[in-house]
Amino acid sequence: MNNIDLSNLIFPDINKSIEYYKDMYPSRNLDESAKVTRFAPSPTGFVHLGNFETALINYILAKTSNGIFYLRCEDTDQSRKVDGSFDKIVDVLNKYNIKPDEYEFNNNIVGNYGPYIQSKRREIYHTFIKYLIQIGKAYPCFCTKEQLNNKRKKQEQNKERIGYYGRHANCRNLSIDEQISNIKNGIPYVIRFKSSGDNNKRFDFNDLVRGIISLPENDQDFVIMKSNDRLPTYHFAHFVDDYLMHTTHVVRGEEWLSSVPIHIELFQTFNTKHPKYIHIPLLLKKEGNNLRKISKRKDPEASMTFYEEKGYPTQAVIESLMTIINSNYETWHDNNKDKIYLDFIFSPKKMSATGGALYDIEKLNNISKNYISKLSAKELYNRVLNWSKKYDKELELLLKKYPEYTIKIFNIEREQKNPRKDFICFSDIKNQICYMYDELFKEKNYEFDKITDHKEIEKILKTYIDKYYDINDDKDTWFNKLKLLSEELGYASNIKEYKLNLDKYKGSIADISTVIRVALTTKKITPDLYEILKILGKERIKKRFEVFYLN
RNA sequence: GGCCGGUUGGUGAAGUGGCUUAACACACAUGCCUUUCACGCAUGCAUUCACGGGUCCGAAUCCCGUACCGGUCACCA
Numbered sequence: 001m002n003n004i005d006l007s008n009l010i011f012p013d014i015n016k017s018i019e020y021y022k023d024m025y026p027s028r029n030l031d032e033s034a035k036v037t038r039f040a041p042s043p044t045g046f047v048h049l050g051n052f053e054t055a056l057i058n059y060i061l062a063k064t065s066n067g068i069f070y071l072r073c074e075d076t077d078q079s080r081k082v083d084g085s086f087d088k089i090v091d092v093l094n095k096y097n098i099k100p101d102e103y104e105f106n107n108n109i110v111g112n113y114g115p116y117i118q119s120k121r122r123e124i125y126h127t128f129i130k131y132l133i134q135i136g137k138a139y140p141c142f143c144t145k146e147q148l149n150n151k152r153k154k155q156e157q158n159k160e161r162i163g164y165y166g167r168h169a170n171c172r173n174l175s176i177d178e179q180i181s182n183i184k185n186g187i188p189y190v191i192r193f194k195s196s197g198d199n200n201k202r203f204d205f206n207d208l209v210r211g212i213i214s215l216p217e218n219d220q221d222f223v224i225m226k227s228n229d230r231l232p233t234y235h236f237a238h239f240v241d242d243y244l245m246h247t248t249h250v251v252r253g254e255e256w257l258s259s260v261p262i263h264i265e266l267f268q269t270f271n272t273k274h275p276k277y278i279h280i281p282l283l284l285k286k287e288g289n290n291l292r293k294i295s296k297r298k299d300p301e302a303s304m305t306f307y308e309e310k311g312y313p314t315q316a317v318i319e320s321l322m323t324i325i326n327s328n329y330e331t332w333h334d335n336n337k338d339k340i341y342l343d344f345i346f347s348p349k350k351m352s353a354t355g356g357a358l359y360d361i362e363k364l365n366n367i368s369k370n371y372i373s374k375l376s377a378k379e380l381y382n383r384v385l386n387w388s389k390k391y392d393k394e395l396e397l398l399l400k401k402y403p404e405y406t407i408k409i410f411n412i413e414r415e416q417k418n419p420r421k422d423f424i425c426f427s428d429i430k431n432q433i434c435y436m437y438d439e440l441f442k443e444k445n446y447e448f449d450k451i452t453d454h455k456e457i458e459k460i461l462k463t464y465i466d467k468y469y470d471i472n473d474d475k476d477t478w479f480n481k482l483k484l485l486s487e488e489l490g491y492a493s494n495i496k497e498y499k500l501n502l503d504k505y506k507g508s509i510a511d512i513s514t515v516i517r518v519a520l521t522t523k524k525i526t527p528d529l530y531e532i533l534k535i536l537g538k539e540r541i542k543k544r545f546e547v548f549y550l551n
Numbered sequence: 552g553g554c555c556g557g558u559u560g561g562u563g564a565a566g567u568g569g570c571u572u573a574a575c576a577c578a579c580a581u582g583c584c585u586u587u588c589a590c591g592c593a594u595g596c597a598u599u600c601a602c603g604g605g606u607c608c609g610a611a612u613c614c615c616g617u618a619c620c621g622g623u624c625a626c627c628a
Contacts, residue, residue, distance in 0.1 A: 042628050077627055145626080161553055162624055190626050216554065226626040234628050258555055258623040281557090282622075323576080327564055330576060352564070353557070360563055363577050418590045482586060495586075513586045525588045
């Protein structure tokens with residue numbers, strides 16, 4: 001009995017060689033500088049902001065080098081798999097217009113290096129594992145979970161390095177006959193890689209963000225195939241897939257940095273170059289005095305659905321991530337206003353290696369505010385309408401009922417050099433302009449400021465509407481009339497004048513405007529009053545004023 | 552506990568030995584403009600780069616030590 005017999009016993013149906021697959025997936029015919037990258041999420045739930053950041057960087061790397069960006073579904077952990085979550089991932093990528101060149105979706109394979117779903121690549125993994133067994137670089141391990149736990153406890157007690165390595169790797173020394181009879185007796189087993197590394201030796205590893213790092217060689221006999229579903233673990237699937245798919249750059253979270261020795265050893269075993277690695281810092285969040293990983297459960301902003309529900313424009317989300325990804329991005333963008341993020345030359349070295357980038361929602365708000373302010377009224381209308389279809393039915397109805405009217409509202413202090421910036425995201429809008437629609441003008445918490453006396457309010461409103469307001473006035477005329485109104489009622493028409501003679505006046509034109517504004521909208525803060533009056537129309541103005549008339 | 556990474560204002564950070572009396576942006580504050588709100592503009596906001604020591608004419612930048620924070624040590628990715 002020898003390794004060949006063992007490998008045939010474990011994989012009786014595998015009869016292809018690794019050469020077969022190497023031929024099947026030849027080198028990609030690309031320029032030397034072209035980068036092949038991938039987004040390789042596991043379908044375990046919703047899309048995390050950090051995952052999305054990874055996807056974005058991978059995409060940028062490929063697109064800016066005339067390379068290939070592909071999507072690979074890493075579903076080797078069947079127990080954590082959540083139905084429909086891969087669809088969500090595809091959906092998010094689509095929304096943000098991050099289009100993979102190669103992918104597999106709904107049984108439709110695009111690209112020559114598939115399948116792109118790991119659970120469908122079982123035969124390929126098995127072929128590689130069979131080969132490793134044959135050359136004596138992998139072996140079945142029959143240790144139970146309990147035995148492994150005990151081993152770990154013992155190691156902890158003895159203050160030894162924890163793990164399955166060297167003399168702690170019991171099953172490594174089983175004879176072929178023992179292995180074969182165990183398998184024939186139906187004892188469950190995993191396949192482990194037989195490491196030939198030495199933990200006391202070190203090697204230099206070049207991480208594209210951090211530079212050269214000295215790491216110890218791997219000597220762990222890590223698991224490469226799980227026992228019940230016979231699927232590979234991440235480490236092995238990473239090697240096989242990125243090897244056969246000819247990935248040139250792997251972008252992943254910092255948590256993988258400590259697995260690098262394992263991955264390097266795998267690539268070395270097959271005498272092949274490993275891809276370049278870009279380990280990006282984790283997105284962290286401050287909680288009290290401690291930092292922690294941004295988490296799906298505690299932080300709504302960790303999920304990409306948060307940004308969609310709130311109605312942040314996708315461009316704003318990408319912009320804000322770009323400022324995190326490369327700190328010189330913002331300056332570049334200010335100097336290249338007409339360019340898009342794909343024109344920017346991304347440099348991993350410019351990435352912060354600080355393991356503590358706090359995702360700053362304030363920053364996103366600012367970027368988003370600016371972005372929305374630059375949209376035309378028509379464009380904004382379309383975007384908000386589109387958003388409302390899914391997230392705000394009431395708003396959708398209104399937008400559809402009053403398209404022209406709404407665009408007029410959106411156009412107040414917009415489409416000019418320095419537009420107004422008061423919408424952070426689409427979900428913000430309804431509340432800010434609710435007073436423009438009678439249907440939404442229900443909750444009435446009038447924010448009167450200085451003048452609260454009802455008699456005075458009535459007098460101001462009545463005089464204004466009866467004597468002064470004319471919807472056809474141009475802005476100067478309108479404003480002059482406001483001055484006349486102020487003077488007639490004993491208020492200063494000029495603020496400076498008022499400040500100089502506080503006791504001469506009841507107040508100033510500012511107080512008069514506030515009364516009109518609040519009576520009309522309930523709010524102290526609104527866009528330009530002249531425009532609002534004009535858009536509301538005289539009838540509606542009258543109605544809103546009448547509420548304040550004492551009988 | 553072992554190994555790896557990190558530590559510059561309220562926040563993201565620039566900075567790799569002298570051009571830094573620490574850039575830029577967000578946030579905040581004040582003022583100007585202004586009918587209000589906003590926009591815009593102006594000003595302010597780290598005498599100091601976790602701490603201690605060393606090298607040097609010169610250190611946020613190089614070296615050593617300490618502290619703290621994060622990651623990892625699964626048949627999860």
